[in-house]
Amino acid sequence: MFHVGGARSALYNWATARQRSGTFVLRIEDTDTARNQPEWIDGIISALAAIGISESDPAFEGPFFQSRNADRHRVAAQELYAAGRAYYCDCAREQIQQRTGSQHLGYDGFCRERGLEQAEGRALRFRTPDEGETVVVDLIRGEPAFPNAAIEDFVIARGDGSPVFLIANVVDDLDEGITEVIRGEEHLSNTPKQQLLWEALGATPPVWAHLPVIVNEKRQKLSKRRDKVALEDYLAEGYLPEAMVNYLMLLGWGPADNVEILPFEELERQFRIEDVNTSPAFFDVKKLSAFNGEYLRALPVDRFIEAAQPWLRAPYATWAPEAYDAKIFEQLAPLAQTRLTVLGEITDYVDWIFLDGVPEDEASWAKAMKPGAEMIIKDTRERYATAPWDAESLKTVLEEVAAVHGLKLGKAQAPVRVAVTGRTVGLPLFESLELLGRERTLGRLDAALVKLDS
Structure with missing residues (x-):
């Protein structure tokens, strides 16, 4: 697998070569036969391509093979x-x-x-x-x-x-x-x-x-035996290649104006190898996730929908393939896009609408179903049976239920959210209910009441 440290080195070489109208040379040092497999070479080339270093670019030469x-x-x-x-x-x-x-x-x-x-x-x-x-x-x-x-x-x-x-x-x-x-x-x-x-x-x-060496949160050198270091693993979790490139470029160097979220073309323009620090560079996964969230929110919705597709199919999807509805997801996508840090989270944000039943999350159930939750669900179910079925009307109904029980909306909607989506955290509730539809919503509220009664 392609180490994130190797990816950073490649990007620094790539930026320097392109700045100086030079050539980036990829050499496969394959004289150790025990560590030489064709699929590993393909992995290196595909990982480089993922971060924008492509064989088709005039600045790219290789791969050369040391054994030859x-x-x-x-x-x-x-x-x-x-x-x-x-x-x-x-x-x-x-x-x-x-x-x-x-x-x-x-x-x-x-x-x-x-x-x-x-x-x-x-x-x-x-x-x-x-x-x-x-x-x-x-x-x-x-x-x-x-x-x-x-x-x-x-x-x-x-x-x-x-x-x-x-x-x-x-x-x-x-x-x-x-x-x-x-x-x-x-x-x-x-x-x-x-x-x-x-x-x-x-x-x-x-x-x-x-x-400079790249270290983890304990300031230990990143190790494949202890840390997650493979570029492919991060991409498989749903980190965008553009976000990975941006973050890796800042591991040991930074733009003079301290503006960090920048496209590679601008990073390349500003980058100078002479300005790289000698101090160890901390690979901060939280910061990387924040970067990725910024990149996800900046995507046009249609591109976000396209990027999310791998996580809406097996092995990530927990619903039957035929249950997936592309038009429903297109309506959910703008709601999810503002909340994700990695694309891999999309599955848990939308599974409730494609599954027959509610996802099981006992921790969420225990947190939301406090004393009084049963009456809130019962009153809400009764009013939702005849209420206009749009997000604003559904919100108004639950506000009225909350007022009857002396609660703020946030407290009243928690048991309803868990009854319908299975989780305490998710997409905006009332837009979600509107998409789920009256029949399925009422059925899930009924199932929650049966579970509470038992």
Whole structure:
């Protein structure tokens, strides 16, 4: 599944590339066969398309597949060996741990001057400079410096000759003409190693930009094991892609005028990678929901109706397919649109009109059916039997019933709402009753009286 952090990184790359008339490159790093499935690649492409990053856009290139460039990776590794920038090592991990006395220390350079030649089981290690430092030019973090003495002689090809990710990544960047790399800060520790490889291969490293980590409400890094992190999951709940894009763009950056609800075109115009913060970005689901509610309310009603359709069918709908009435929903839609935060909530807002009976919600029943509720329902049912059947008249009748019982309208309508819709919270009651019709409304009030009597 496509992590929301990956989605943010993609959007920042996309905005930067389009601003500068550049190219957004999608590369599938698929050399780990255990984590390489065609459907997962399709998922990445469809998730990018959902947030507006489309293969059909001239600014989009790819997807490129790292596995198809394996020969180039091997050639580059051998070039470094021939130039004396890499050497072969036959040390097993256990031997290194015994010599260093710790499993956490890096490689100790034991094979640096042994002059080993290529052979099965011998890894190829990059010869890190002994002195000086590697300075990373980072558009967000300035110019962090890494002492070369603290960078171990790292492996660039395994004992079977296959290149590791570090050199494959650098070679692919070179071949694809990458000039800027915008990615999460967890990759910053790899950057000095990659930069050394760029320089050793005789090329100028790209400009880097490492984005702040995204954290949850406990300020812990978002984790797929603990948090909801998949973009697809949010879309499946009914968050609009436009709202997701808007919110993700603000995770670490914000417009100068602090106006946050903006279309992507305006966000793209204002965005500058240099203005991204270094502090962790809080993924606030409540704020995301508020954003989504704003976007839902701004939709034309016909587009809202279209967007809601997936949640009006199985597996979300709890009513029989033939019970759904598109014309009824068109009348309910404007009432629901102002109340939703996500489209997935629509099912609970309208199920009562498509079901034969009232949805069961014992908590709502217990809350509304206080002493005196039976008489309110009985009096309302009696008057509704002959009242004009329009929302304003139905409201007037219930106001009269409330006055007889010494109650405000809100208190009097609670048991009626639960008797008819099953829930204490929902769409405007009297417009709902008008659509439900006299016969079905009276039948549900009668059923509530029987339940209260029993």
